[in-house]
Amino acid sequence: MVVKLPQTTRLLGVDHEEVFIGLLQKTALGEMPLDADNVSKQANRILDSLYSQYRANTAGVSVSFRELCSGWTWAKRSDIYTHLIHSYPAKMLVYIPILFLSTEKYASRDDSILDVFAGSATVLLESIINPVFPRDAYGTEINPLARLIAKVKTTPIDPDNAERLAIQVAQSARSTSEETLPAYSKLDYWYSEKIKQKLGKLAWAINNAETDVDTRDFLLVCFSVTTKKLSYADPDIPVPVRLKCKTPTDGRPSVERRNALVKQLLAKIDSSDPISVFFNVANANVHRLRMLCSALKGKTTKAKIIGADARSLLDAPMGSKGHFDQTRAKPVQDKSFSLIVTSPPYGTAQKYIRSTRLEMLWLGLATDTQVRALERQMVGTEVTAESSLKAVVATGFQPIDEKLEQISMKNLSKACLESIYFRDMTTAIKEMHRVLRPNGTLVMVIGDNTACGLTVPNHYYIRLIAESVGFREELLIKDPVRSRGMMTKRHETAGMVEDDWVTVLRKGN
């Protein structure tokens, strides 16, 4: 079948006018040779066009990254490689790193890439598998579950062995009388007794399987998916909220329809066999692992999570379950990267820790008390000491402080939290500036917010902060957000994230 390229791609001058869908799977999986020169020329042409549009209008170039990359059959992304090994809130649109990594404009082919808010490792994965410029990639991330997912997503362990171990774990969980349950008083609120017990047996079987650290981490990720699927948490809401039927006050058909779906889902969860669910998840993930191994065949690139906090970039060896050996941590060297591609929290919009709390407890990544402590360490936290919510601390940036003043008139605590966010981002941006080489580039993906009904243009404020630290904005792009990794409607006063802003910031010499 012959498919015409979308209009945007042709406008941007990409060579190929036609692509063959039959070749798509093979090139995407790296089985077909690619003309590296041609790909990087096309990436440069797309970027040149964006730069010239930006020079004409510095308010930002409106574009769809998906369409920009649609001429590249090898870059077609859906359930491919290990991208969907585990869900994660607010994942980065994959076509953004694909474009910036398929050129030597920002980093030479021998450079390594850094993502300081690595989340579930979209950037790290795309960096190591890039068919034109495969590069080592490093990440820091504060959420231990995200660190575990990131590690598993980018580690090409033997799929046959993983498959064998998944079978063994399932058998062992069926026959054991042991179980490992998290010490969490509200577990019964989220799981039925039957499901809870079987999950406990699976946890025991994984923790006691005779295997290496990497394969156990893979099994833990599969187990994490299972605990999420079988909880009573509403799958449409990022933070755990128990699935329940609403009382139809005025007999509205939408409420009735939703209630019918909720009943169906609850019945499905109650009749599930957790060990079979785990086994199916593991099978699907082994298949993804095979795709990862195939993409990495002949490549020596590696990804590594080296630290936790973007506000203080440290390099420490990571052991099992995403834990660091802090005693061996040392600061990431000054001027050691040419390119950082990253996406910080969009203000206080997402609850990364709360939305992954149940999984962290099941996996033994953190206790309930540690989860609370982690929430306080997040950039964009809403959990902080009462004393920090009594007066707004100025950020030193006039437009930001004026906005904080407006927010504080409606809600003082909210204004204080926004101030903490921008001050934390200032610290993180200074750190990124420190570890970038002279002339290095920071590609930052961020969304705007609303607080108490007021628009908070994060993309503009981040630029102000970055420029004060020594960066210069050289490109600004906006791409409309489709529903992606639960980046959907939040509570009413927080509004919707409508666009992803991609700002390209250059460090001075």
Ligand SMILES: C[S@@+](CC[C@H](N)C(=O)[O-])C[C@H]1O[C@@H](n2cnc3c(N)ncnc32)[C@H](O)[C@@H]1O
């Ligand atoms: C927008 S998400 C990144 C998503 C990622 N690009 C992906 O595709 O999965 C922002 C991430 O920043 C992390 N984060 C929040 N505070 C942090 C901090 N102080 N240091 C490092 N990471 C932090 C969150 O846990 C979350 O994973």
